[in-house]
Amino acid sequence: MSDSLLWYTTRGAGAVTLILLSAVVVLGILSTLRVQSQSWPRFLTTGLHRNLALMTLVFLALHIFTAVVDPFTNLGWGAALIPFTSYYRTFWLGLGVISFELLLAIVATSLIRGFLGHRAWRAIHWLTYAAWPVGVLHGAGTGTDTWSAWMLAITAGCVAAVGVAIVLRLTGGSTDPLATPRTTFRAAVDRREPQ
Amino acid sequence: MTRLLGTADDRLPLARVDGRLIETIHQAGLVGRGGAGFSTAIKWRAVAERSRRNAVIVVNGAEGEPRSQKDRLLMATRPHLILDGAFIAARVLKARRIVLYIGEAHESARQAMLRALGQRDEPERGLVSFAAAPARYVAGAEMAAIHFLNEGIATPTTTAPYPFERGVDGAPTLVQNVETLARVALIARGTPADTALLTLAGAVRQPGVVEVPFGTTLGEAVRLGGGATEAPRGVLVGGYFGSWMEPGEAWPAALGQLRLGCGVIGVLPASRCPVCETAGIMRYLASESSAQCGPCFFGLRALADASSHIAERGSSADDLRRLQRWATDVRGRGACKHPDGAVMFLASALTVFANEFAQHEAHDAREVRRSA
Numbered sequence: 386m387s388d389s390l391l392w393y394t395t396r397g398a399g400a401v402t403l404i405l406l407s408a409v410v411v412l413g414i415l416s417t418l419r420v421q422s423q424s425w426p427r428f429l430t431t432g433l434h435r436n437l438a439l440m441t442l443v444f445l446a447l448h449i450f451t452a453v454v455d456p457f458t459n460l461g462w463g464a465a466l467i468p469f470t471s472y473y474r475t476f477w478l479g480l481g482v483i484s485f486e487l488l489l490a491i492v493a494t495s496l497i498r499g500f501l502g503h504r505a506w507r508a509i510h511w512l513t514y515a516a517w518p519v520g521v522l523h524g525a526g527t528g529t530d531t532w533s534a535w536m537l538a539i540t541a542g543c544v545a546a547v548g549v550a551i552v553l554r555l556t557g558g559s560t561d562p563l564a565t566p567r568t569t570f571r572a573a574v575d576r577r578e579p580q
Numbered sequence: 581m582t583r584l585l586g587t588a589d590d591r592l593p594l595a596r597v598d599g600r601l602i603e604t605i606h607q608a609g610l611v612g613r614g615g616a617g618f619s620t621a622i623k624w625r626a627v628a629e630r631s632r633r634n635a636v637i638v639v640n641g642a643e644g645e646p647r648s649q650k651d652r653l654l655m656a657t658r659p660h661l662i663l664d665g666a667f668i669a670a671r672v673l674k675a676r677r678i679v680l681y682i683g684e685a686h687e688s689a690r691q692a693m694l695r696a697l698g699q700r701d702e703p704e705r706g707l708v709s710f711a712a713a714p715a716r717y718v719a720g721a722e723m724a725a726i727h728f729l730n731e732g733i734a735t736p737t738t739t740a741p742y743p744f745e746r747g748v749d750g751a752p753t754l755v756q757n758v759e760t761l762a763r764v765a766l767i768a769r770g771t772p773a774d775t776a777l778l779t780l781a782g783a784v785r786q787p788g789v790v791e792v793p794f795g796t797t798l799g800e801a802v803r804l805g806g807g808a809t810e811a812p813r814g815v816l817v818g819g820y821f822g823s824w825m826e827p828g829e830a831w832p833a834a835l836g837q838l839r840l841g842c843g844v845i846g847v848l849p850a851s852r853c854p855v856c857e858t859a860g861i862m863r864y865l866a867s868e869s870s871a872q873c874g875p876c877f878f879g880l881r882a883l884a885d886a887s888s889h890i891a892e893r894g895s896s897a898d899d900l901r902r903l904q905r906w907a908t909d910v911r912g913r914g915a916c917k918h919p920d921g922a923v924m925f926l927a928s929a930l931t932v933f934a935n936e937f938a939q940h941e942a943h944d945a946r947e948v949r950r951s952a
Contacts, residue, residue, distance in 0.1 A: 577732035
C-alpha cells in the first residue's frame, strides 16, 4: 500500500507541478505585459508569480523525492540529478532532470537578484522558455497518465494558456509607460558626440 | 586642527604611501563626504583586492546637490590637495587612470583644477583626464558617473556589478568625493583630518561654506555663519537626501554624531511653511527621477502630488495616510537609491512637522512653487 502511495504521489505531484509551473509562466508574461484592472492590481501578478514559483518547487521536490525513494522504480539519486543517466526511460527522464535544474537555477538567481545584478538575472530568467517546454515533454513522454482523458485535458490546457500568453507577448509590443519620460531624461544627461 | 580652507594650497612632495595607508584611513574613521557617508577604508580595500594595476580613480566633483557649495569651493581653492589625494589613491590602489568628474556648471573649479594639473609633473599628469558631469541631481551618483564615463549617459544603473568589481572600462573603480580625497591627502601627510566642510543655507545671516571640527555642535557651526536670521522651525541636515531635525535637538548635537551626508545644513525659519517647503523639495526630487523604474518615477510623483495636495488644499486624512503608506512601499524598491533618499527625507518631514502636516490649511499655490 505504501509503495503504491509513493507512486501515486509521484504522478499526482508531477501533474500539479505542470499546472503550477504553467500558471507561473503565464503570470510572468502577464507582468511584463503590465496587465491590470480595478480588481487585479499589478503587484498581485508579481506576488502570485513569485509565491506560486516557490510552491512549484515544493511539488517538484515531492515529485522527485517520491520517485526516487519508491522501491519499485529503483532510480537512485544519481539518475534524479544527472541528466540521461537513468536506466529507466533514459531520454524522457533526462528531460525532467534538465527542466528541474533549470528551474532551480531560475529560482535561486531570483532569490539573490540584488547581488547578481539585473542583466544577469534576466538572462537566466529567459531560460524559463527552455525549462517549461522541456518539462512538458518530460511529462508527455514518460507520464503514466499521459493518455488518460483528464491528463490530456490538463496538458492541453497548460499548453494553450502558455501559448496564448506568448502570442500576446510577441504581438503586444512595448507597453512600457516609462518609455517617453525615460527618453526625455536620458537626452538631458546624454553628452555623447552626435554620430 | 588642520584646515582645508584658508590654508595655502602648497604643492608638497607626495608622501610615500603603500597599502598600509588604508589601515591609517580606517583608524582615522574617514567616511565619504559626497552624501552616502560610506567607510573610505572599506571602499579602498575592495578596489585594492581586485586591482591588477588597472584600477580607475574617479574624482567626484559633480556636486549636483542644489544647495551645496563646498565641493566647488574646495576645488577652486585647494586643487593641489585634491590632486594629491587622487595620486595617492592611484598609488595605493595601483590605478592606471584618474578621471576628474567635475560638474559642467562649476567653471572656476574646473579652471583651478586644470591649472593645478598643469603644474604637475609627468608621469602623474599623464594619468589624468577631465569629464564634465551633467548638471542634474543623479549625475553625481557613483553608478551614474561610471555609466557616464563608459557610455556618455549620466543615469545611475543597478548594482551589481559594484564599481569595485566592474566600473569604468570594466576595471575596478574608486569613485570618491573631492573633499574625501583632500582628507586622504592630509591623513597621508600625517595630519589629522578632523574637520568637516558644511554649506549653510536658508535662514542664515551669511549662507555659504564653513569649516568646523567634528566636536563642534550644529548650533556653533550655524553661529559661524552669523547665526539664524530669525527663530528657526526646523533644520535640514545633509541636504535633500538628509533629515529634518527639531532646532532644539539639532543645535546641541555634535557634528560627529550626525549623519552629515553632503554637508548641507538648511535652516528653515518659523515664518516659512514646512509643509510647502517639503512639498517643493519632493516635487524637485520627483522631477529628477531618471524614469528608469516605476517605484521611482510613479512613486515619487505620487508622493509629490500628495504633499502638494496638502500644501495647496489643506490637510486631509486621506492624503496623509497615502503619504505614510507610499513612503514605506517605495523604499528599497528602486533600481537605484534615488527613491530611498527621497522617502527618507519625506519620512523625517512627516515626523518633525507632524503637527503642521496634520493641521495645514490651504495655501496659495504660488508659495508651494516658490519654495522649490
